[in-house]
Amino acid sequence: MHRDLYNIIVAKQVKRKGPGVHTKIIGLSIVFALGLISLKKKWVDSLGLLSGLIVGGSIVLLGDLEAFLPMMTFYLSGSLATKLKYKRKAQKEAAQPKGGARGWQNVWANGLMPIVFLILWRVLGSERWLFAYVAAISASIADTLSNEVGVLNPTPPRLITRPWVKVDAGTSGGVSLLGFLMAFFAPLLLGLVVRVVGLVRSSPILFSTITGFFGSLVDSIIGAEWQALYMCPKCSKITESRVHRCGTQTKLIKGYNWLTNDLVNLIMSGVTGLLGYVISEMFI
Numbered sequence: 078m079h080r081d082l083y084n085i086i087v088a089k090q091v092k093r094k095g096p097g098v099h100t101k102i103i104g105l106s107i108v109f110a111l112g113l114i115s116l117k118k119k120w121v122d123s124l125g126l127l128s129g130l131i132v133g134g135s136i137v138l139l140g141d142l143e144a145f146l147p148m149m150t151f152y153l154s155g156s157l158a159t160k161l162k163y164k165r166k167a168q169k170e171a172a173q174p175k176g177g178a179r180g181w182q183n184v185w186a187n188g189l190m191p192i193v194f195l196i197l198w199r200v201l202g203s204e205r206w207l208f209a210y211v212a213a214i215s216a217s218i219a220d221t222l223s224n225e226v227g228v229l230n231p232t233p234p235r236l237i238t239r240p241w242v243k244v245d246a247g248t249s250g251g252v253s254l255l256g257f258l259m260a261f262f263a264p265l266l267l268g269l270v271v272r273v274v275g276l277v278r279s280s281p282i283l284f285s286t287i288t289g290f291f292g293s294l295v296d297s298i299i300g301a302e303w304q305a306l307y308m309c310p311k312c313s314k315i316t317e318s319r320v321h322r323c324g325t326q327t328k329l330i331k332g333y334n335w336l337t338n339d340l341v342n343l344i345m346s347g348v349t350g351l352l353g354y355v356i357s358e359m360f361i
């Protein structure tokens with residue numbers, strides 16, 4: 078039984094893209110090299126690095142280079158965007174904490190659902206799950222780039238659920254023109270990569286753009302309505318952390334205290350992936 082399943086998987090690989098062993102070794106080497114670069118450039122902290130190696134390695138083993146290169150595109154563009162004009166973001170209090178080094182929560186928020194979709198693809202054999210995989214990553218790239226570039230918008234963002242309310246840059250649920258542009262072009266770029274590597278056969282660019290833009294909207298709406306928001310009693314500043322950067326314990330003023338930014342990303346990634354599955358079922 079086990080042997081049969083193994084043969085089916087190997088036979089499928091041979092048919093699809095040759096033996097696949099060499100490309101897996103190349104993929105795992107890239108994961109390792111990216112890990113070293115990430116540590117050196119401080120894109121991740123130590124647990125973030127460990128998580129990234131597990132996520133990257135799993136994706137290479139499950140989906141080979143075709144699946145890994147789109148994820149790598151997200152990771153590289155997201156890391157560069159996080160470091161982009163970091164000092165200016167820090168002045169606006171809109172920068173990621175710890176110098177922009179991502180922790181394990183952030184890695185799993187964006188990596189867990191793609192891995193689940195690849196496992197479902199392997200087990201159930203339907204290409205629809207590859208569309209779900211693409212949709213989950215396009216949501217992550219749209220969300221990360223629209224947040225990290227959008228905070229540099231010259232005018233303050235407005236709440237997506239109440240556009241007449243202006244909020245500080247970096248507030249969850251805040252939207253801006255620059256953010257919208259990134260939520261459109263970032264998943265479009267991802268779709269181009271998916272097309273070049275040939276992960277899914279039909280309309281990857283349109284599919285990725287639509288699902289990614291939708292994903293970032295979902296993230297903004299959940300962020301605006303239910304995500305935990307705190308206030309620092311000492312500085313009277315609104316923040317998403319339980320402890321303000323001044324060291325003071327903050328007070329919950331809105332949303333659920335368990336609903337962190339990373340958890341919102343995880344939900345967005347799963348919801349958008351399932352939507353991608355449905356869209357591919359209906360239109361592709």
Ligand SMILES: [Zn+2]
Pocket residue numbers: 309310311312313314321322323324325
């Ligand atoms: Zn404070």
